[in-house]
Amino acid sequence: MNNHTESEENYIKALYHLGGEGAVASGALANRVGAKGPSATQAVRRLASKGLVEVIPYKGVKLTLDGLTLAKHILRKHRLWETFLVEKLGFGWEEVHPIAEQLEHIQSHDLVEKLADYLDSPVHDPHGDPIPQADGKIPPATGKPLQKFSQGSSLKVVRVEDAGTDFFTQLDLLEIRLGKEYTLTSVSSFDSSIQLQAEDGESFWLSHSMSSNIYAISL
Amino acid sequence: MNNHTESEENYIKALYHLGGEGAVASGALANRVGAKGPSATQAVRRLASKGLVEVIPYKGVKLTLDGLTLAKHILRKHRLWETFLVEKLGFGWEEVHPIAEQLEHIQSHDLVEKLADYLDSPVHDPHGDPIPQADGKIPPATGKPLQKFSQGSSLKVVRVEDAGTDFFTQLDLLEIRLGKEYTLTSVSSFDSSIQLQAEDGESFWLSHSMSSNIYAISL
DNA sequence: AGAAAGGTTTAGTTTTGCCTAAACTTATTT
DNA sequence: AAATAAGTTTAGGCAAAACTAAACCTTTCT
Numbered sequence: 001m002n003n004h005t006e007s008e009e010n011y012i013k014a015l016y017h018l019g020g021e022g023a024v025a026s027g028a029l030a031n032r033v034g035a036k037g038p039s040a041t042q043a044v045r046r047l048a049s050k051g052l053v054e055v056i057p058y059k060g061v062k063l064t065l066d067g068l069t070l071a072k073h074i075l076r077k078h079r080l081w082e083t084f085l086v087e088k089l090g091f092g093w094e095e096v097h098p099i100a101e102q103l104e105h106i107q108s109h110d111l112v113e114k115l116a117d118y119l120d121s122p123v124h125d126p127h128g129d130p131i132p133q134a135d136g137k138i139p140p141a142t143g144k145p146l147q148k149f150s151q152g153s154s155l156k157v158v159r160v161e162d163a164g165t166d167f168f169t170q171l172d173l174l175e176i177r178l179g180k181e182y183t184l185t186s187v188s189s190f191d192s193s194i195q196l197q198a199e200d201g202e203s204f205w206l207s208h209s210m211s212s213n214i215y216a217i218s219l
Numbered sequence: 220m221n222n223h224t225e226s227e228e229n230y231i232k233a234l235y236h237l238g239g240e241g242a243v244a245s246g247a248l249a250n251r252v253g254a255k256g257p258s259a260t261q262a263v264r265r266l267a268s269k270g271l272v273e274v275i276p277y278k279g280v281k282l283t284l285d286g287l288t289l290a291k292h293i294l295r296k297h298r299l300w301e302t303f304l305v306e307k308l309g310f311g312w313e314e315v316h317p318i319a320e321q322l323e324h325i326q327s328h329d330l331v332e333k334l335a336d337y338l339d340s341p342v343h344d345p346h347g348d349p350i351p352q353a354d355g356k357i358p359p360a361t362g363k364p365l366q367k368f369s370q371g372s373s374l375k376v377v378r379v380e381d382a383g384t385d386f387f388t389q390l391d392l393l394e395i396r397l398g399k400e401y402t403l404t405s406v407s408s409f410d411s412s413i414q415l416q417a418e419d420g421e422s423f424w425l426s427h428s429m430s431s432n433i434y435a436i437s438l
Numbered sequence: 439a440g441a442a443a444g445g446t447t448t449a450g451t452t453t454t455g456c457c458t459a460a461a462c463t464t465a466t467t468t
Numbered sequence: 469a470a471a472t473a474a475g476t477t478t479a480g481g482c483a484a485a486a487c488t489a490a491a492c493c494t495t496t497c498t
Contacts, residue, residue, distance in 0.1 A: 005454075005455090007454075007455065007456095008454095025475080025476085026475085026476060026477085027474095027476075035455085035456070035457090036456080036457065036458085037475080037476065037477080038457075038458085038476085038477070038478080038479095039455065039456050039457075040476095041476070041477055041478085042455075042456085042477095043454095043455075043456095046454080057463090057476080057477075058463055058464065058475085058476060058477075059464095085330075088337060089330070089333040089334060089337055090333060091329075091333065095329070098327075099325070099327050099330055102325045102326065103322075103325060106318070106322060107321065108317075108318050108321075110314070110318075111304075111308070111318055114308040118308055118309075224484075224485090226484080226485065226486095227484095244445080245445085245446060245447085246444095246445060246446075254486070254487090255486080255488085256445075256446065256447080257446085257447070257448080257449095257486085257488085258486055258487075259446095260447055260448085261447095261484090261485075261486085262485075262486095265484080265485090276446080276447075277445085277446060277447080277492090277493055277494070
């Protein structure tokens, strides 16, 4: 049973995103896939009959081992395609999500592995998210949000949350990119905005809502 | 109205393949998409309601201008992806068709044009078939079948028909590739098989069924 | 021209996947 | 503990897309 519809894959993906290996409420699931409650209940029944999920009515839904494997495989494809779109085709990192959402459903084992090879077996996607490997292992998610750092620390940006187009526009405006290094020069105790100084000496302020979506490691 | 299902696109593609701008019988159409008659009749009705085809009941179906534009756009995507799979990912030319059949349905204008750029705006796909251009123009299909050449002519292979896996295997075995040049050294009047001599002096025989699927231009 | 053959369309069913409205469970509040 | 609120599932529809069986045009053959 290796044949799944796009809809099924979307529910599996949502289940993984929301609950990982744990249980998820049907309402949250419906919400995530952009459907109404009854559609989710029904979809979940189909998935259960294929052995991809376990359901306890009125309680929640959980991925089975098979479901988990499938979820990670779809996520692998999604993030490999995002990497391809940015690295090879020159897309901006804010543009790739909806396209990868289509590409992740292409079925060809050969294609995935050849694509991974072509991209030199990347471990992180353009947003810094870990790419599940062919064996199902997932590299650890690195970094912590900027506001967890204390004044004076040196840090390197390693990951950003997908917080919408405007967020990315702002990142581009400030020339914030993965791998860039900064010193945290000050923290406002009033609105928890922070000030970063780049290596070239330029410094700028980041609102709390910006900094909470930017992850870094200390140097 | 820019939103079409995969099924719809497959019917449009089939219609274009079978009839170009002319009319096609519903039976032939059904056959081509791997469905039964009634499914085609029904599908065609849906397409007509979207203005993509014109139907004369019991007579035939024809693409409208919109339908024709869509068909060429899908073919463009299909052949660009085939080119990508062979040139960049290292697939063999016999493997790419089924994968491109999935990729051709990905919807993103930006993606198609960025992909074309990345491949240096190719004019022919890995089988030598012309790739419809962004403006809808289609480069001429080049070459004529090998058995149309006369003894002694020098020729260059420019295109092969997709005649199944075994055909491609045989091509690979004989190291026949697009762009390679040969001299037609003899023609059997018994079974119309032909003998080719490569530039390195090696020569070999090709059955009629092989040579009729190989297209070349004379030098 | 009339009849048989062949291909096309209609009729009615199935599955996936979504919806709204109503019924039902669980949790919370008084 | 009863009532209400919140969330979930059932019931009943609808559209896409496929199927089989039956009815219907066209063409062809005698």
